[in-house]
Amino acid sequence: MIELIQRRRGLIAGIIAIILFGMWASTQYEPRVLASILLSGLTLGALYFLVTSGLSLIFGLMDVLNFAHGTLFMIGAYIGFTLYANPRLLLNTLPFGLALVAGWILARWLPANSLPSGHRRPLWVAAVLVGLFAIWNFELAPLATTALSSGGRVPTEQAQAPTPIFIARALGLAVAGVIAGAAFLAGREHTRRPERRDLIVPIILLALALLIAPLRLTLEEWLLSLDSNTRFLLALLIGAGGGAALGGLMEWSLIRPLYSRPIYQVLVTLGLVFVGTELVKGVWGPGGYFMELPAWFSQRGPNCPSPNLIAWLQDNCASIDVLGRPFPSYRIFIIALGILMFVGIAVLLRYTRLGMIIRAGVQDGEMVQALGINVRRVFTLVFALGAGLAALGGVAAAPFLGISPGLGQEFQLQAFIAVVIGGMGSFTGAAIGSLLVGLARAFGDQIVLTGIQLPWMSEAMTFSPSIARASTVLIMALVLLLRPAGLFGKKE
Amino acid sequence: MNEVLLEVDTIHTFIGQFHILEGVSLKVRAGSITALLGRNGAGKTTTLRSIMGLNPPRSGSIRLGGEAINGRPAYEIAYLGVGYVPEHRAIFRDLTVEENLRLAERKRGDLARRSDFIMSLFPDLKRFYRHPGGKLSGGQQQMLAIARALVPDNRLLLIDEPSEGLAPIIVEQIVAALRQMATETTILLVEQNFALAAQLADEYYILDDGRSVQHGRMADLTRDHATIDKYLGAG
Structure with missing residues (x-):
């Protein structure tokens, strides 16, 4: 018994601290205030979790500290918002990306041995020139700025290039992709011979690109005519998918060559924060946007706030009554999304082969490789998964926090703190850490708002607003004193 | 004699800046157990890791069933039928x-x-x-x-120090298992315990300071006390 207490002293101390804090909080606040603080904390915790889960998986499996994870969160928010409010921007750029990738893949059918490595550099230059020529004079600004002035609801045809020119650009980029792919393959031995069925992917991509081109206007109108709920779900899906694609691309192109040089990796991800932020400013402008809530979470009327969750399902009020205090229903949705993702990832890790490979790879990636598993491919997949989760968080946060180029930084910092509290590389730790950080922020905000009433003082003690932010760092310091590897971290 | 399954030809392997293998050559015949012997630090583990593709050699060649496998990633080498049982x-x-x-x-x-x-x-x-x-x-x-x-x-198993740190009764069980396995596959075995290696292996290679210095039939080595003293310490 004593031995058990000694072994679990961190856990026991934690539970005692939580109980004491709970007792103190319940004397300090009325139940309904306490309930709404807790729910706010859970909301923040759920958002942090979407960032930390990916961060922690990526660190655990490949030892990469991804400083750009918050940037992916922010870009996810922009992509989702763009689909929601101004799909024109996506519809007019997506075909280019698809064509480029299709061309890249098609390069594998070139006779590989005819390309010695000496051709590599001129081929890269040619690819860049052809690519630049293809998008020469392409105007991105009008596509993006219309969203700012009109919410993207007026389909102005003059913002879009005529279809033949557009298709010519896409084909030009496909050619650039082929040349770049050839440059990539030049002089490489041991590339697998492509089979006929490998043709399916590039052909689908190219077909999609060529199909979207003439249908851009129709698709845009169709998307904007959808009700806000459907568009919102699509925004979540496309935002997460776009983030995942960016994450996969990032791992494959920038992180992978640097696995033997971890310091450079950190620098690359740090640099990507600036590049990503500036790119977003370049495309969407430095100002922020506000994403409207979909209809599910924005009804107002005589029977609002909804008395409970069941009633909300019918009246879709903007807020739900929690012990006599209205609480925004959208935040409940964020909590639900966080729980759903937690369960989803837990199931993935526990019951699928990919999850098994991840758990094994966290411990010994080399041995996984020696068993005949292409760990590099799993790395890319997990990076994409983590980036997709962060981007999903970004879209979910958009209607609640607003969208701006600085959105990612704050989340990045808090997510790092949460990961450290939970223990680097531990999935459960990431969840608990996020929850703690979220609750600390919520309680911190409340304390700043009302101060703390101590029995021996006549007036409430007040704090500066920075205490809310400092509280999470304080918790981190405490946890690290008790358990240097974090709550669920394993000692190496 | 059976055909050669694995042929390692003067491989040089670096770990970081250190030149660990300075020309290791060996042949493993199909269906046999071949022991890789030598002192601590002679390069036995690195040889196995080079074959497996975990520390790819910088020069030299490795052939499995006649097919060159050096320079391929470890997972592909595993797919060609190589199983790896690492140290620890x-x-x-x-x-x-x-x-x-x-x-x-x-x-x-x-x-x-x-x-x-x-x-x-x-x-x-x-x-x-x-x-x-x-x-x-x-x-x-x-x-x-x-x-x-x-x-x-697997066509070939690379087994590194299977008896290390284990109780004698467990070692017996593992030896019996290795014998059983040798009836259906080929084993390249690194083993510090000479008595055990002598009991199991058909052929041997001795590594010294990153080079393969001697090889032959295990039965001959057990009588050759001079060689044992010279390369394997107080074996």
């Missing part, structure tokens, strides 16, 4: 015994097909099938590490 076992501690074995499947059904054979060699694994690998004893972990290499159809 390297089982996955957080995964159950079952998951450890399932991870080694290269195609669906490998484990189901081989399960009976594996469990007959190592009955302990059946008993702890759903326990995490980290909860097993050292000997059981070694058994699991070997069993993992038996799940797919």
